[in-house]
Amino acid sequence: MSTTAFQQVLHEQRSALLTAWINHVAALGDQHGSHEHALDALLRSLFDDILGILERQPTATLTLEHEESLTLALRQLVGEQARHGSSASTCVNVVLTLKHLVSAQLVTAAEVTLAEMSWLEQVFEQLTLLTVTAFVAIRERQITQQSLSLLELSTPVLRLWHRILLLPLVGVIDTVRARQITESLLEAIARYEARVTILDLTGVPVLDTSVAQHLMKTIDAARLLGTRVVMTGISPEGAQTLTKLGIRFADVISRATLRAGIAEALLLVGQQIAPLEGKRG
């Protein structure tokens, strides 16, 4: 089979195209202040794969999913870009830059047929699709990881003073988080032999029956370990809503602010915060 003008251009301009592409991508990356030489190797392997496909005989349907080396290189590239905080459009631009470079070369060369140009379109359409899919997959994985780490971060039990613990609750309290909160709290109560635990609800957006029930269970379990629970930070609207709902936190000490709650907790363990002068005198 004889080489067509299309294939000849690709062959002759191969190294020029690659250099131009690497430079363009470097320029794209420089805007984010992140250019690494590992990237060049990745681009080179991707370039070889893409040109390999372009040089093939055009087919009516094209799927790139079975091109393992290409898919792998593209995923790696997108992964690198995403790690540096690049947007989806930057990633697509990397691919489209090569398309522009190739088509610029082809336009100057004569005897390139329409079928060949549409093959170019087809290949890069598929590449763009693949890039976007890879980007979305990476982002989704990031989101899952973040929500997991958020879950871990969001239940800190703080040791406020000898035998006083503080549990600031922030955000949505669902069954999974409630279980985690209870677990880490009970463990801390046992470890520090806490006499008082302050449960601060300032950061809880909605106190409905489900949240209230989770809290009640946590409080009951904490009590079994011998700690008194002081609830703080219920807003005036929250208090009104809770009573309308008919929820009663019987026998739980509650204070409007964390400040008042700390004072109460100190009182319960027989301590107080006093000015230095008073102590000297």
Add this chain to the structure above:
Amino acid sequence: MRMSELPPAQIPLHETADVVTARRAARELCEQLGFGKADQTRLATAVSELTRNVIQYANHGECVIENRSTATHRCIWVQVRDQGAGIANLEQALTDGYSTSGGLGAGLPGTRRLVDQFHIESTPQGTCITIVLTKPL
């Protein structure tokens, strides 16, 4: 754009995260219409209760939040509906302390106390609850 021209929000309910979306939408509309903080909390909590019921008992459903303000009143209309198995005994379900799932049994009766109008229809083909919050301008 006038407030009364805001399009109704239609929130599909499939998972727990949708409860948060629904109650946030309710709270936002409440705030936009100039309801006070107490009313915002009231409605957000009511929507939270009803949408959570959908997730818990029917798995799927939807929540529609509409601004139905008139010249004299501001008014928010919320409908939460599902195609679940329905509530076998409405009277019991609306009684304080009654729960089929080991809950507090305060959700439905509590929600009824939280809002200005409460309407419930339940058949074995599904449940539809409408709540309304109104306030004179």
